[in-house]
Amino acid sequence: MQLFYQNLLPEINYLDQDESKHCIKVLRKQQGDELDIIDGKGTFYKAKITDASAKKCRFEIISTTQERKVAFHRHLAIAPTKNMDKMEWLVEKATEMGIDEISFFQSFHSERKVIKIERLEKKAISAMKQSLKAKKPLLNEIIPYKQFLKETDVSNKLIAYVDFKNKIHMKNELSHQQDTLVLIGPEGDFTPEEVSLAIENRYKKVSLGNSRLRTETAALAAVHLMNLAME
């Protein structure tokens, strides 16, 4: 199934230029043909083409369906890797598995202080379409670690950090159906001060298991665990 994306639905009833071109020039859709469109906010639209313009393909909505709501909000916050490809990969895979929000923060050992959120948005949109979802994760601009801790609060806050005195697996901290936020550190890991600061802010330290995972793999494992908790 081919999905089109228009985030301004239901107010705007046409596809943007890229989507129109793909729809009319590449897929050769014509007036009267049906389209499946998503708004990235959780709604699938069945629509019919009223003007098969390759610049502004207009349609009328026939029906709508809501995507199955998830039980709790899954939020991943990560110190981006130096290699941006890995973050694009992560956004793609996390969207595919299911995630509601991804935030980026600068920490002491971060090798990357800026991110191109537009590129990540494109990856998220493409992954959402490919995996037939109607909801796009919210992607937040990078901010300093301290600011992130201060500004973000949910009931279940976790920090992935292996502490040999306290090895609680993340899977055991997801049993309750509650909004969850998990922090994943940079390639050089969190500093002890950063961990203490999280603890002061009511974060629980959790482990992702016995394997030594790279930043982006750890993040995907955490996303998978949040999804498993809902199955």
Next chain:
Amino acid sequence: MQLFYQNLLPEINYLDQDESKHCIKVLRKQQGDELDIIDGKGTFYKAKITDASAKKCRFEIISTTQERKVAFHRHLAIAPTKNMDKMEWLVEKATEMGIDEISFFQSFHSERKVIKIERLEKKAISAMKQSLKAKKPLLNEIIPYKQFLKETDVSNKLIAYVDFKNKIHMKNELSHQQDTLVLIGPEGDFTPEEVSLAIENRYKKVSLGNSRLRTETAALAAVHLMNLAME
């Protein structure tokens, strides 16, 4: 920590040409310096350089440590994706998370009938070193699906296939500590005949959850589940 690889340990007490060059030319190690070497079969070696040759760096073994043994054999069998990059990515990530064996098979909807096992071997070795493991997964050459089913047998055999009449999540079929093999289908999925053939061969149908995952993502999710069952 820098790990070197010599799969012929303990019989052979030198690094191959690539590893020797990296050790002596790049890292500028000298006679008497200590090395950490893995054999890909589960043993870590502490060694001391006896001849700092950039072509054949010789060493003597000081001590050995065995990697923590996993409770059961984790085997992933997959119909490779058309895009070989995705398989390289999968081998890398699966090695990082932990996998004992990866097999490839040709199925009806397979778009790829051949694989370059040498490239995948390199990815596995590099991921093993990076994640400080001593055991490399066994990678098997691609064979036809029917042949694979016939030749491979373990106590817990699973096939990832979403059947709406029978939605058993894979996580619920991993509770016993037993050797597990999971089959992941191609981009066009298994045919009903291929699923029936697996059932005849005592495979159980399992789901990986509500999200529609691409082949390589489904495979990684399955690998993660096998690892979670051991935590």
